[in-house]
Each structure stands twice: as C-alpha cells, then as structure tokens.
Amino acid sequence: MLIGGALAPNRAEALAACANGNTGEIGIIDAACCPSDVLAAYWPGRSPQLDQTFCQLLVFPTSTRANADDFNQRLVNESLSSDSRRASAEIMTLPSLWWNRDSLTPRLGGRRLVQSWISYQIKDSATPVVDVVINPQMWSVLTYNERFAVLNQFGTAARDFGYNLRFFQGNARSYRMVGLYACDFSAQPGVSEGTSAAVNTCSANLDAGQIVQIQRNLVAEGDRRQQLSTPTAQTPSAEGSL
DSSP: OEETTEEOHHHHHHHHHHHTTOOOSTTOOOGGGOOGGGGGGTSTTOOHHHHHHHHHHHHSOOSSGGGHHHHHHTBOTTOOBOOGGGOOSSSOOSSOOHHHHHTOOGGGTGGGSEEEEEEEEBTTTOOEEEEEEEOHHHHHTSOHHHHHHHHHHHHHHHHHTTOEEEEEEEOSSOEEEEEEEEEEOOOOTTOOTTSTTOOOEEEEEOOHHHHHHHHHHHHHHHHHHHHHHSOOOOOOOSTTOO
C-alpha cells in the first residue's frame, strides 16, 4: 500500500521480515512474502502488482474453524465486516453484494446460490478482500460460462467497492477455492482514484483444479525459500577443544 509515494509502515516491516527470513512457521506464507514470480509461468504478461495480489489471495488462510486463528491474526485490526448474515437494517455495510445475490436468475440458483460473504484487509499489505461462499450443489450444475458470468458479476461489484474477490464452496470446517477475481488498484499517474478516468486492470480465474495446483506450488516454493534464508546452526569451532 502506498502512502505519499512510500511504503506503508506495516508493509515495509513485512518486506524487511521477508528479506531477513523472519516469516514465522514453515507452511504459512505471509502475504508480503508470497513468491509471486511463480505465477509468471501460469499467466505471462501480467503486471507484478497483479501477480502479487493473486499470490496473496491464493495463500491467505480462510475463516474456517481449522484456520480461524491464522486468519484473524493476519487481518488489519477491526477490518472484518460485511458478514451477510449480520447485515445492518440501518446502514449499508460495504461491500454491498445484496443486489447481486438477489438478482441471480433461477437458472443460476437465484438467491440461494450465494450463502454468505465477509470482507477484510490483509494485515501486511492492506489488500482489501471479500470472500464469498457458494452452495456447492448448485454450483456443480452450472456450465463453465454460467459460472464465469456469476464470478464476473460479483467480481465487478467487489471491484467497484475497491475489493478483490475469492469464491469458495464448502462448510464451516473446510473451504475449497473455486474462483478468483483480482485487480491492480495502484493509482495511475495523473489520475485520481475513484474518478471515471481511473481504469483498474483486473483478472479472473475459474479453474479450480489449477487453483489447487498453484496453491501447492506457492506453499512449496515459499517453504523452500524460507528454509534457504533461515540461518543454520554453526558447527562449534575446533579451537580450544581437546
């Protein structure tokens, strides 16, 4: 996140931690440390900023029971909101996806396709994200084009509120990512954010099998780099020994 042309303090600290190999437990990748260069082999020609956002979305924990602690520890304080099951009747919580949910046609599952959503910001990058949980049975009967239409509709709505989107199917115990919609929200030179002249570069992915493969590759590469950057125990000097 940029503030006055400089990295925000939490982002700068996270990058410094990556450089020092101080990223915590192996198997968990902090967003700033995600090896986004791995994605070039899958999606060549995309900007480094967009690849970094995709990388964060792919490896960031979910809010399921098994991952709840890791998920909550990596959020910007008080950024978790917009749970569709706790919407306020007095004020509109953002991002508001109610119209998108209720406008789905019966063929696409109607209002029953989307079960819930939450929004938050990732701590070490301030990346805004909305996680949408869908009904797996209804999702399974949709064609690829129908699924893409749904993902694009919700992704565009999230983008208009300044959020990236993750699509999941599953239950409270486990989620499986089935779609991604991410944008490069970095400001363009001479263009103010929020104006009609500002154009955000966005990309979507709906290949659940490829998503799982990339997630595994990112975690494996992150672990490998972390192990390489972790100082090994030094062998005691022979000097002074008997």
